Amino acid sequence: MPPNASFGFTKLIVHDLEKLAAFYREVYGLHAVNCLRGESIGGEEIDEIMLSPDPKAAYGSLILLKYVGRGPSPNGELILGFTTGDLPALLDRVRAAGGAVTAPIKEMPELKLRVAFATDPEGHLAELVQMVP
Numbered sequence: 001m002p003p004n005a006s007f008g009f010t011k012l013i014v015h016d017l018e019k020l021a022a023f024y025r026e027v028y029g030l031h032a033v034n035c036l037r038g039e040s041i042g043g044e045e046i047d048e049i050m051l052s053p054d055p056k057a058a059y060g061s062l063i064l065l066k067y068v069g070r071g072p073s074p075n076g077e078l079i080l081g082f083t084t085g086d087l088p089a090l091l092d093r094v095r096a097a098g099g100a101v102t103a104p105i106k107e108m109p110e111l112k113l114r115v116a117f118a119t120d121p122e123g124h125l126a127e128l129v130q131m132v133p
Helices: 017-029 085-097
Strands: 011-014 031-041 043-051 060-067 081-082 100-108 111-118 125-131
Touching: 017 031, 017 043, 017 060, 031 081, 085 100, 085 111, 085 125
Parallel strands: 011 060, 081 125
Antiparallel strands: 031 043, 043 060, 100 111, 111 125
16 A cells, blocks of 8 residues: 655755745746745754746745855755756857756657756756757
8 A cells, every 4th residue: 555645745945045046036937936934944044945837836846945154055965956948049048047057968769858958057967858859
């Protein structure tokens, strides 16, 4: 019998909460739908901004979390995945918003995909995928 649980969201630990929220809104079209300030996890103060593709959502599927008393976290803790209908345009938006393309578009006709990798301004990695007919 499968467990009574399902995947709900991803929390990305960031250092500059407002800058990263602006990046994910501008580049990926996400909307800040909720935020928590001054909450704590295990006694450490946190701030969060919840992002969603649906501007009317009560909660976000991507949550940016900042530990208020900590410095920047190391990168490489996860890889975010985004899909798009126009990969070159998405890479242009990444660059324009202060991110970087770390691997250019790779054609994968056997999987009917185009894939590239990019980072946000703090270096968090995202795999960007375009389905092709």
